[in-house]
Amino acid sequence: MKKAIFYQIPIITILCIIFSPHFISAQEQTEKINVCVDCHQNLEDTLKDAVTNWQESVHKKAGVFCNDCHGGDSNDSDNAMDEKAGFIGIPKPKDIPKICSRCHSDVTIMRKYNLKTDQFNLYKTSIHGIRLFEKGDESVATCASCHGNHNVLSKNDPRSPIYRFNIPLTCGKCHSNKDMMKSYNIPTDQYELYSKSHHGKMLLENKNLRVPTCVDCHGTHGAVPPGVTDIVEVCSNCHSVISEYFKKSPHHLIKKEGMPRCINCHGNHEIQRPTLEKFTGKGVIDCGGCHYPESPAFKTGVDIKASLTEAEALLKAGNDDIAFIKKHGGNSFAIGHLEDDMDNARTKLLEAYSVSHALSIDEIKRRTSEVVSISKNVSETIKGMIKDIKLRKVGIIFTWVVIGVIIILLRQKAKNWKRVIK
Numbered sequence: 001m002k003k004a005i006f007y008q009i010p011i012i013t014i015l016c017i018i019f020s021p022h023f024i025s026a027q028e029q030t031e032k033i034n035v036c037v038d039c040h041q042n043l044e045d046t047l048k049d050a051v052t053n054w055q056e057s058v059h060k061k062a063g064v065f066c067n068d069c070h071g072g073d074s075n076d077s078d079n080a081m082d083e084k085a086g087f088i089g090i091p092k093p094k095d096i097p098k099i100c101s102r103c104h105s106d107v108t109i110m111r112k113y114n115l116k117t118d119q120f121n122l123y124k125t126s127i128h129g130i131r132l133f134e135k136g137d138e139s140v141a142t143c144a145s146c147h148g149n150h151n152v153l154s155k156n157d158p159r160s161p162i163y164r165f166n167i168p169l170t171c172g173k174c175h176s177n178k179d180m181m182k183s184y185n186i187p188t189d190q191y192e193l194y195s196k197s198h199h200g201k202m203l204l205e206n207k208n209l210r211v212p213t214c215v216d217c218h219g220t221h222g223a224v225p226p227g228v229t230d231i232v233e234v235c236s237n238c239h240s241v242i243s244e245y246f247k248k249s250p251h252h253l254i255k256k257e258g259m260p261r262c263i264n265c266h267g268n269h270e271i272q273r274p275t276l277e278k279f280t281g282k283g284v285i286d287c288g289g290c291h292y293p294e295s296p297a298f299k300t301g302v303d304i305k306a307s308l309t310e311a312e313a314l315l316k317a318g319n320d321d322i323a324f325i326k327k328h329g330g331n332s333f334a335i336g337h338l339e340d341d342m343d344n345a346r347t348k349l350l351e352a353y354s355v356s357h358a359l360s361i362d363e364i365k366r367r368t369s370e371v372v373s374i375s376k377n378v379s380e381t382i383k384g385m386i387k388d389i390k391l392r393k394v395g396i397i398f399t400w401v402v403i404g405v406i407i408i409l410l411r412q413k414a415k416n417w418k419r420v421i422k
C-alpha cells in the first residue's frame with residue numbers, strides 16, 4: 001500500500017504540472033507575445049496610438065501584426081527594430097501598395113475571408129497609381145490614405161472611412177483641399193457640388209443605398225474620370241432604361257465630335273431633378289444651350305415639352321377630381337376603379353419621361369395620348385358622378401319640403417277639428 005503511494009506521488013505531480021492552467025497559457029503565449037505591441041503600448045503619443053488603433057482593427061482579429069507591415073523581429077525585444085531583421089520603419093507612400101498587396105493580392109489568404117484580390121492591379125491603372133509609380137508623386141491617395149494605417153476597418157463598419165455613407169468625405173479630404181490641388185489645376189468643388197446634388201442628398205440625408213457615391217462613377221481602386229465614351233455606360237449601370245432610349249436618339253446616332261451625352265444635359269457632380277423647362281431653357285445644360293430657338297432641333301424640344309405638359313396637366317386634373325369626389329361621398333367601389341385607371345396613366349407618363357430621351361415625338365405622343373385619354377375619361381366619369389350626387393341632393397330636399405308641407409297642413413286640420421269639438 002505504502003509502496004503504491006510512493007510511486008503515484010511523482011506521477012500525479014508531473015501530470016498536474018503538464019495540465020496546470022499556467023503551463024497551457026505559457027504555451028499559448030509563445031504564439032501571442034509580440035514584442036512590438038508589448039513595448040509600444042507603454043510608450044506615448046503616436047508610438048502608443050499605433051497600438052490603440054490597431055487593437056480596434058480587422059487586422060488585429062485576423063492576426064496581422066506590426067511586423068507584417070513594418071518588418072522587424074517580433075520575438076527579440078533588443079533587436080526588434082533592426083534593419084538586419086527586415087525593419088523598414090515608417091513605410092514610404094510608394095511602398096505602401098506593395099506591402100498591403102502582399103496579402104491582399106494573395107488568393108489563398110483572401111479566399112478564407114471572401115475578399116477580392118484585384119485592388120493592386122486596379123490601383124496601378126488609376127490616376128493615383130499612375131502618378132505615384134510613374135511620376136513619384138506622393139500627394140496622391142495610397143491604400144492607407146483611404147483605409148487608414150492602423151484602424152483599418154471593414155467596409156461594412158459604420159466607423160470605416162470606406163463605409164458607403166463616408167466615402168464622399170474620404171475622397172473630399174484631399175479633393176476639397178485647395179492647397180493640395182493647386183499644382184494640378186483641377187477643380188476642388190466635387191464634394192460641395194455632390195452633397196447638394198440629388199444623388200448626394202439622397203445618400204447623405206435620406207441614407208439611400210442605391211444612389212452613386214464617388215466610386216460608383218470613378219471606380220473604387222481604379223479611380224479615373226470616366227472618359228467621354230464610357231460616361232453613358234457609367235450612368236446606365238443604374239439608369240439602364242433611359243440609356244436604351246438615349247441610344248436611339250440623334251445625339252447618339254450622329255457620329256460627330258462633341259455630341260451630347262448624359263452629363264452635357266445633367267452635369268456630373270451637381271445633378272439635380274430635371275424639369276420640363278430644360279427643353280426651352282437657355283442654360284448650358286438645356287437644349288437652348290446648344291440649339292438656336294429657330295432650329296428644327298429646338299422645335300423638337302418645344303413639341304416634346306408641349307406634349308408632356310398637356311399630359312401632366314390632365315393627369316393632375318384627374319387626380320384632383322378623384323380627391324374631390326372622395327370628400328363628397330362618391331361610391332367608393334366606382335372610385336377604386338378610377339384610381340386604378342389613374343395609376344395606369346401615371347405609369348404611362350413616367351414611361352414617356354424616359355422615352356423622351358429618344359427625342360422621337362411620335363414615340364412620346366403614343367404614351368402621352370393614352371395619359372390624356374385616360375385622364376379625360378376619369379374626369380368625365382367624375383363629372384357624371386357629381387351631377388348624380390347633386391340630383392340626389394335636390395331629390396332629398398324636395399322630399400323634405402313635401403313632408404314639411406304635409407305636416408303643416410295636418411296641423412291646420414287638427415286645429416280646425418279641435419275648434420269643431422269645442
Ligand code: HEC
Pocket residue numbers: 035036037039040043047066067070071072073074076077078080081089090
Ligand atoms: C523595447 C521597445 C520597442 C520595441 C520592442 C519595438 N519598438 Fe518600435 N519604437 C520604440 C521607440 C522608443 C520608438 C521611437 C524612437 C525610435 O524611432 O527609435 C519606436 C519607433 C517605431 C517606429 C517609428 C519609426 C520612425 O522612423 O519614426 C515604428 C514604425 C516602430 N517603432 C515599429 C516597431 C515594430 C514593427 C516593432 C516590432 C518588430 C517594434 N517597433 C518594436 C520602441 C520599441
Ligand code: HEC
Pocket residue numbers: 036037040046047050051054059064065066067068069070090091092093096144149150152
Ligand atoms: C496594415 C499595415 C500596418 C500594421 C499592421 C501596422 N502599421 Fe504602423 N504604419 C503603417 C503605415 C502604412 C504607416 C505610415 C503611413 C503614413 O503616414 O505614411 C504606419 C506608421 C506607423 C508609425 C509612425 C506614426 C504614425 O502613426 O504614422 C508607427 C510608430 C507605427 N506605424 C507603429 C506600428 C505598431 C507599433 C504596430 C503594431 C501595433 C503597427 N504600426 C502596425 C502600417 C501598418
Ligand code: HEC
Pocket residue numbers: 058059061062064068069096099100101102103104109113115143144147148149152153154155156
Ligand atoms: C499580413 C497580411 C495583411 C497585410 C500586410 C494587410 N492586410 Fe488587410 N487584411 C488581411 C486579412 C487577413 C484581412 C481579413 C480580415 C477579416 O475580414 O476579418 C484584411 C482585411 C482588410 C480590410 C477589410 C476588408 C473588408 O471590407 O472586410 C481592409 C480595408 C484592409 N485589410 C486593408 C489593408 C491595407 C490598406 C493594408 C496595407 C496598409 C493591409 N490591409 C495590409 C491581411 C493583411
Ligand code: HEC
Pocket residue numbers: 097100101104115116117119120123128141142143144145146147155162164167215220221223
Ligand atoms: C482612393 C481610395 C482608395 C484607395 C487608394 C484604395 N482603396 Fe481599397 N477601398 C476603397 C473603397 C471606397 C472601398 C469600398 C468599396 C465598396 O464599398 O465596394 C475599398 C475596398 C477595399 C477592400 C474590401 C474588399 C473589396 O474589394 O471590396 C480591400 C481589401 C481594399 N479596399 C484594399 C485596398 C488595397 C490593398 C489598396 C492599395 C493597393 C487599396 N484598397 C486602395 C477605397 C480605396
Ligand code: HEC
Pocket residue numbers: 127128131139140141142145146167170171172173174175184186214215218220223224225
Ligand atoms: C490622399 C489624397 C487623396 C485622396 C484621399 C483621394 N485622392 Fe484622388 N487624387 C489625388 C491627387 C493628388 C490626384 C492627382 C490630381 C491630378 O492628376 O489631376 C488625384 C486624382 C484623382 C482623379 C483624376 C483627376 C483628373 O482628372 O486629373 C480622380 C478621378 C480622383 N482622384 C478620384 C478620387 C476618388 C473617387 C477618391 C475617393 C475614393 C479619391 N480620389 C481620393 C489625391 C487624393
Ligand code: HEC
Pocket residue numbers: 168169171172175186187190191194199212213214215216217218225226231263268269
Ligand atoms: C454621377 C457620377 C459621378 C459622381 C457621383 C462623382 N463623379 Fe467625379 N466626375 C464624374 C464625371 C463624368 C467626370 C468627368 C467630367 C468631364 O470629363 O468633364 C468627373 C470628374 C471628376 C474629377 C476631375 C476634376 C473635375 O472636377 O472635373 C474629380 C477629381 C472627381 N470627379 C472627383 C469626384 C469626387 C471626389 C466625388 C465624390 C464626392 C465624385 N467625383 C463623384 C462623375 C461623377
Ligand code: HEC
Pocket residue numbers: 198199202208210211212213216217231234235236237238239262263266267268271272273274
Ligand atoms: C449607382 C447607381 C447610379 C448611378 C451610377 C447613377 N445614378 Fe442617377 N440616380 C440613381 C438613383 C437610385 C436615383 C433616384 C433617387 C431617388 O430615389 O430619388 C437617381 C436619380 C437621378 C436623377 C434624378 C431623377 C429624378 O427622378 O428626377 C438624374 C437626373 C440622374 N440620376 C442622372 C444620372 C446621370 C446623368 C448619371 C451618370 C453621370 C447617373 N445618374 C448615375 C442611381 C444612379
Ligand code: HEC
Pocket residue numbers: 232235236239242243246251260261262263264265266274275276278279350352353354356357
Ligand atoms: C439632350 C439632353 C439630354 C441627354 C443627353 C440626357 N438627358 Fe436625361 N433628361 C433630359 C431632360 C430634358 C429631362 C427632363 C424631362 C423628362 O423627364 O423627360 C431628363 C430627365 C432625366 C431623368 C429623370 C426622369 C426619369 O425618367 O426618371 C433621368 C434619371 C435622366 N434624365 C437620366 C439621363 C441619363 C442616364 C442619360 C444618359 C444615358 C441622359 N439622361 C441623357 C435631357 C437629357
Ligand code: HEC
Pocket residue numbers: 250251254258259260264265278279284285286287288289290291296297298300301359
Ligand atoms: C451639348 C450640346 C447639345 C445639347 C445640350 C443638345 N443638343 Fe441636340 N444636337 C447637338 C448637336 C451637336 C447635334 C448635331 C447637329 C448636326 O447634325 O449638325 C444635335 C442634334 C439634335 C437633333 C437632330 C438633328 C436636328 O437638327 O434635328 C435633335 C432633334 C436635337 N439635337 C434635339 C435636342 C433637344 C430636344 C435637346 C434638349 C433636350 C438637345 N438637342 C440638347 C448638340 C446638343
